[in-house]
Amino acid sequence: MGMTVHELTYYPVKGCAGTSVARARAGAAGLEHDRVFMVVDAVDGSFRSQRTTPAMAAVRPEVREGGRELRLDADGAGELVLEVDPAGKRIPVSLFGTAVGDAVDQGDPAAEWFSEVLGTPSRLVRVREGFDRDGWGETPGKVNFGDAHALLIASLASLDGLNARIEEAGGSPVPMNRFRPNIVLAGCGAPHDEDLMRRIRAGSAEFAHSVRAMRCAVPMVDQATGLRAGPEPVRTLATYRREPLYDNKVSFGLKAAVLREGVLSVGDAVEAERYGNGAPDPGRPAS
Incomplete structure (x- = not known):
């Protein structure tokens, strides 16, 4: 079985809890209401x-x-x-x-x-009518009040790989909501495979790679209680997900732009063009 959309979530108020849905429309600046x-x-x-x-x-x-x-x-x-x-x-x-x-x-x-x-x-x-804000990265796209990008995409494989490391060190696993993704993918071949996705198609929508998602202190907040519950997962991410090109911040997930507006649903098949198909990985310096 190939990749599928496992979960869709939009966050109506920046920084507040999200709403998981079975179906979502992706507009130019991200999922509807995000x-x-x-x-x-x-x-x-x-x-x-x-x-x-x-x-x-x-x-x-x-x-x-x-x-x-x-x-x-x-x-x-x-x-x-x-x-x-x-x-x-x-x-x-x-x-x-x-x-x-x-x-x-x-x-x-x-x-x-x-x-x-x-x-x-x-x-x-x-957001006011006519709000027009650019993102940044390989494909900048547009964004509402998100930090700087329309979408955050993460995979179950990446979370499983992270939690295996946390548990091996004696810690407790963390849920996916610590990372506040819009789209969660199932069926990825390996942890952090989403890093290498250049174009992603799901339903009638298409997304493009902007940048790997650099993480701050938010993943250390328990999303149910609103209380800090660190140092995980940032402590473990720091052992293997440092990004020298981004001031040694840690990364988890992919920030993406909306390339083609459309509708996608949980369970939809996902097709991805990966780096290595003739395109460079933007996480590496140009040779």
Whole structure:
């Protein structure tokens, strides 16, 4: 049996919990509804992340009515149901210190809810109509409020290989959600085979290699509780997944751009053109 789509997940609010679905539409900037919303500092508009605010992981957003309504829920905070405002007041926002233009503020109730849950003054924003942000890498593509790329793709083989190493060292295995992928692949021939995938076709969609996914502190956050649970898996990744070309950061998974928009489903066959078919591996210096 060849490769298949094992799981599809979109993350409505950047940094918060994801929604797993059986079928998803891939648009130019990623899976539908993925990272369309973002929590920002109420004063300067800089984005909030699990890197510094791990409690975001335990916030469970739910997109309703085709994106016209957003339900927010977190233990101890109760739920809030918002009518999404796609064209209201705009405020300037930034990611990693870089301004990305204006976003649509979603109002005071959402701001108060997130401020209470996260314990710091925050506001919720949505991508504005006509938002156009470039990714980077071999195929840059477009991206909403994701860090820098439309999709994160990882394989079960990579997770199994990592967990075998963690357990061999006496640790406990980690679930795939620590890496917050959009697409999980089953049936890869070897761990990290996705690193070498140049073009990936699933359903009627096609994706292209942007860059290997460099990992930060987020994989050390328990995605169910919003609490740090490190040092794994980063400690073990550091023993065999250092990337000299990327400041010795560790990698897990593939960042990809949407080359052809379309629909894909769990169970779909996946076809991939790999590096080695005449194309260089972008993770290696040019000779």
